Amino acid sequence: MGYKWKKFNNREILIEQPHIIAKRIKFLKKYLQYLQSDNYIFVFLDETWIYENGSPVKTWVNESDPLGVPQRLKGEGRRFTILHAGTARGFLKDCDLMLGSDTEHRDYHKNMNAKIFTEWIEKQLLPALNSLDKTCVIVLDNAPYHSEQLRKLPVASTKKRDMTQWLQENNIPYPPDSLKSDLWAIIRDKKQFIEKTYAVDDLIHKRGHIVLRLPPYNCQYNPIELAWGFIKTYYSKHIPSASGPKLEKTRQMWSRALENFTPDMWANSVRHCEELIREDWKKLMGNLPIDDIPPIIIQLSAESDSEDDWGSEHFESDSETE
Numbered sequence: 001m002g003y004k005w006k007k008f009n010n011r012e013i014l015i016e017q018p019h020i021i022a023k024r025i026k027f028l029k030k031y032l033q034y035l036q037s038d039n040y041i042f043v044f045l046d047e048t049w050i051y052e053n054g055s056p057v058k059t060w061v062n063e064s065d066p067l068g069v070p071q072r073l074k075g076e077g078r079r080f081t082i083l084h085a086g087t088a089r090g091f092l093k094d095c096d097l098m099l100g101s102d103t104e105h106r107d108y109h110k111n112m113n114a115k116i117f118t119e120w121i122e123k124q125l126l127p128a129l130n131s132l133d134k135t136c137v138i139v140l141d142n143a144p145y146h147s148e149q150l151r152k153l154p155v156a157s158t159k160k161r162d163m164t165q166w167l168q169e170n171n172i173p174y175p176p177d178s179l180k181s182d183l184w185a186i187i188r189d190k191k192q193f194i195e196k197t198y199a200v201d202d203l204i205h206k207r208g209h210i211v212l213r214l215p216p217y218n219c220q221y222n223p224i225e226l227a228w229g230f231i232k233t234y235y236s237k238h239i240p241s242a243s244g245p246k247l248e249k250t251r252q253m254w255s256r257a258l259e260n261f262t263p264d265m266w267a268n269s270v271r272h273c274e275e276l277i278r279e280d281w282k283k284l285m286g287n288l289p290i291d292d293i294p295p296i297i298i299q300l301s302a303e304s305d306s307e308d309d310w311g312s313e314h315f316e317s318d319s320e321t322e
Contacts, residue, residue, distance in 0.1 A: 021284070023215035028281045030212055031221070032290045034137050035274065040210070041134040042270070043092070044224040045085035045125070046141070047112060052077030052250050054236030080250065081111040085125055085138075086224060088270040090263040092128040095120075098251065114148040114199070121200060126207055136209040139222060150197040154187050163187060170194060221277055223269035230265065231257045 034040045053076055083097040097120050099111045129136050140146055154166050160180040167174050167183065172190050174183060201211040219225050235257040242249040281290070 020216055020218075024218055024280070025284055027212065027215045027218070027221070028277055028284070029290050031137075031139075031274075031277055032281060034210075034212070036290075039135055040137050041087055041132055043085055043087055043125075043129070043132075043136045043138045044140075044222050044270075045083070045138065046219075046222055046224045046228070047143070048082045048228045048232065050080050050082060050232060050235055050250075050254065052080070052239075052246060054239040055232070077246070078250075080254075082254070083112070083117070083120055084224070084258070085128070086227065086266055087132070088263075088267045090266050091258055091261070092125070093131070095124050095128050096255075096258065097124065098254065100247075112143075112145050114145045117145045118148075118200060118203065121203060126204070129207070129209060137212050138204060138209060139212050139214060141214045141219065141222070142216060146198070146200055147196075148199045150199050150202055153191050153194065153196060154184070156184055158184075221273055223266070223273045226269040226272065227261050227266065231261050234260050 034042070055076065079101040081099040081101070083099075085092050085095045099116070101111050125138075151166075151169075154163050158166075160183060163180065163183040164174070167186065170190070172186065174186050178186075198211075204211050214221055235253055238256070239249070239253045242253050244252070
């Protein structure tokens with residue numbers, strides 16, 4: 001009958017939604033345009049997590065040699081959220097942030113919020129960018145704490161007076177005697193042409209740099225994801241043999257793991273992602289030059305207007321490589 005029993009990959013379904021494809025095309029176009037110029041340098045940032053005692057790592061062992069068998073971990077221990085940024089030249093100096101969890105919640109995003117992230121931007125990232133000799137294009141995802149809006153776009157539940165204020169601020173006419181449902185119909189039709197404004201983006205733009213947001217569910221374009229896989233594997237392999245107070249040895253081993261991801265490895269990771277970006281552009285747009293593509297208008301729907309549409313599942317994808 002043409003039916004086949006199979007397991008669906010939810011991510012594959014999500015990334016093929018029309019509004020996600022439109023966002024992917026928009027990202028690919030902008031990235032390739034910046035890449036063509038010698039005036040920019042890409043900066044990639046992201047969060048990840050580690051456990052105090054590391055995570056299980058698969059490796060070849062000689063079972064006849066007791067010394068060759070890795071120590072068994074008694075437990076994962078305390079969980080830490082990590083935030084860092086790097087370029088094709090390596091990790092940026094003094095940009096590493098490690099946050100210890102004070103709860104047993106396994107979702108490390110609960111340790112991060114917009115205030116902490118903004119402070120990191122102001123006190124660590126932006127000063128580090130001063131050492132770079134070009135305008136920076138900062139690549140980041142759309143995590144909620146990256147995406148605090150300066151002026152939130154209205155939604156169906158927005159109060160009527162706030163809807164009218166938004167329409168006035170954006171010079172969009174509406175009948176004075178409109179009902180709330182009428183105002184919402186106008187807003188739904190017009191807000192697809194209004195760019196969201198984010199507090200972090202505004203802060204970075206004021207320093208003369210550019211923010212380029214990844215399309216949802218497409219973390220494969222961020223080379224720092226490849227770095228996390230190597231670094232966390234190194235950490236988990238070596239932390240069992242480390243000595244000293246728990247917090248001190250965790251920080252020292254994590255620093256050593258970062259140092260072992262060399263500038264050459266960074267350059268190779270960036271090269272890999274940029275090859276993927278070129279390949280995906282060709283798959284989607286053929287041989288059309290990027291400058292011949294008109295601006296992408298993303299049609300919003302009930303599904304595409306969700307604040308959760310940022311691809312949160314990718315955060316568990318940077319787990320240790322085997």
